[in-house]
Amino acid sequence: MTPSVTIIMATYNRAHFIVETLQSIENQTFENWECLIIDDGGTDNTAEVITPILEYNKRFRFLKRPDKYLKGLPGCRNYGLDVAKGDYIIFFDDDDIVHPQNLELCVTELSQKDISFCRYIRHAFMGDFMYDFDYSKVYTSFYIDANDVEKILKNELPFNSCAVMWKKDCFVNNRFTEHLMYAEEWELYSRIISTGIRGISIDKCLFYGRKHANSNTGEFYTHNPIRRASKKEAILLVVQNLKEKQLLSPSLLRYFIQLSLGFKEYHLFSKILNKLQLTIFEKVQLQLFYFTLPLRLSVFGKWKKIKKLNQ
Incomplete structure (x- = not known):
């Protein structure tokens, strides 16, 4: 059968x-x-x-x-x-x-x-x-x-x-x-x-x-370079696919840019920008978002801690 x-x-x-x-x-x-x-x-x-x-x-x-x-x-x-x-x-x-x-x-x-x-x-x-x-x-x-x-x-x-x-x-x-x-x-x-x-x-x-610990996921979270490089490549492939299907929403693009902060050794942010057909103004906007993001995340994290202590 x-x-x-x-x-x-x-x-x-x-x-x-x-x-x-x-x-x-x-x-x-x-x-x-x-x-x-x-x-x-x-x-x-x-x-x-x-x-x-x-x-x-x-x-x-x-x-x-x-x-x-x-x-x-x-x-x-x-x-x-x-x-x-x-x-x-x-x-x-x-x-x-x-x-x-x-x-x-x-x-x-x-x-x-x-x-x-x-x-x-x-x-x-x-x-x-x-x-x-x-x-x-x-x-x-x-x-x-x-x-x-x-x-x-x-x-x-x-x-x-x-x-x-x-x-x-x-x-x-x-x-x-x-x-x-x-x-x-x-x-x-x-x-x-x-x-x-x-x-x-x-x-x-x-x-x-x-x-x-010997799983692929376990190795990724212990910063295995092969797994990390693969995640970087996967992100670029996903961005390319969404762009082609016109499904790359502004919130998803911001999400991938935030992810790129963790992959600076691969210059992931620049590679994401290269995948997109952007005007100069749009590039400047995203660059501003990227370079100010660590500070905003830090402030947001401290605000959450203060809010939790006051509850």
Whole structure:
């Protein structure tokens, strides 16, 4: 039987976590799926520890990333997209836990409504996972479209890489940018949604992300230069995409300029200006905003502290 859902899982030296993740996939209440485990050139015993699962459950496939795809998470996922058989696509990481109803509820939402993706809630955990799932099928929901791109980019509407199921059609003209080593899903997902498709968000936790220092996010927040350079590139790609689609609102532009304060070593502010076709007056306005922003942020921070003390 052709699988309805393709799960794409990139893996790299996660032998100590991946078995528990695969077991959570095996426990799905929806059974018509395939899981493509894409090895990114790992050197540990991942292949050995998952061999028993591969032998008795043929829905799992262990594949090596071909050299024509760049090393890294985006390249592995693009390879998975090219060999996927399912009508629906979902990306899982190799160290997390999946709620048993994840696939079932997402497929139900995607099959009953004229929508292209289903977003859900993702919670984080550290250490041992507590297997105490909520099996209720009663939840609220709301729709998401291009009008919500700003909320997504500002993380006011979190759009984690493993917290959304997509119709495969969304990736016909969209792929991960393979040279990005951080924020690749932030860049791709905003690009897809900015095309005008519509999705749904359900208010139920269906995924649990494991927090640890060796994750990409953990490395970014410890100032790993590769991750930081990738976020800078992702910001420039997002600005370019929004500009082309005429979705770069003044508030979003100010947001990206504020972000650029944290990437001065890359001259990000100047590079953002170069992406835009601005008049001299508009450039001067943005330069004034940029150079006075640190002082205004400092004053605002002190005002908030004083207000809190007086409450």
